[in-house]
Amino acid sequence: MFSHIDSEGKARMVDVSKKDDVLRVARAEGYILLRKETIRAIIENRVAKGNVLNTAVVAGTLAAKKTSELIPLCHPLQITSVSIDFEIYEDRIKAVCEVKYVGKTGVEMEALVGVTNALLTVWDMVKSIEKDENGQYPFTRITDVRVVEKIKEK
Template identity: 50%
Template sequence: MSERKADETEASERRAGSDATREADDAGDDLTHTTDEGDVQMVDVGDKPDTARRAVARGEIRLSESTVDAIRADEIGKGDVLATARVGAVQAVKHTWETIPMCHQIPITNVETDFGVRDDRVVLEVAVETTGKTGCEMEALEGVTTGLNVVWDMVKAAEKDGDGQYPGTAIRDVEVVSKEKRALE
């Protein structure tokens, strides 16, 4: 490439980078967790009315069929896998504000956990309800991820291969499946 062509390419890249920076700055104007100076901040929800809110999240942990069979038969040496995971999920929901830096501490009014045991996985759905000024989807996600991590912890001896690795074990497809908001009556 000629020197002139290289200079033109570099100038074009600088312009494109400058445009991207400007676009990012403009998008930053709409970010609620940063100040104009780029500092991270908690969103002020003090003026918002309390509303009834519900969020549902779901995820799954892939396991070997023999591990799933052992969960069904309550033959995991550490104890009842799903009961322990349920407690872990509820605890995580209640403590989300302590682990996600910009989450508000909200009044949790209900937590529902639903486990689906399939041939090669355990599916967990967590529904969280609150009557507060902000949503509860992060709480539902924390419940799912922690609940699934508890399952992994409870079954890890059964899932390890000969080298002490977990080649088939995986937490996947964690997502918010719904959220609702309605005025309090």
């Protein structure tokens, strides 16, 4: 039997009450592939909806803080820090979300939710530029989302 399945076969939140409070840090990253024209519009702040990366930082931060509302078996946490940074390339933007917390459980899900919501916000803000003549997104995609580091201080 798996530790997260009870005797009736139902999923349940993992009991972390006996764990020690320690500093926990997680960093996740991901990419959004965009057309070169879109990248230029972002850099030159010519996107109709506003400043894309500033908005994505706010959206990713909010999402990280609300992870337990979005993923049913995640613990609600008093996160102590969320940061979202971007690296801009010719045909893609890399987003990195780092989450810190002092407590009993890891914050990798919060970092993943933060980075994916930041990337989704970029997509939403540039979709009018990215669409082709048929209203499709032949090039745009979010890719390679992963946890790149997880730290648990002892």
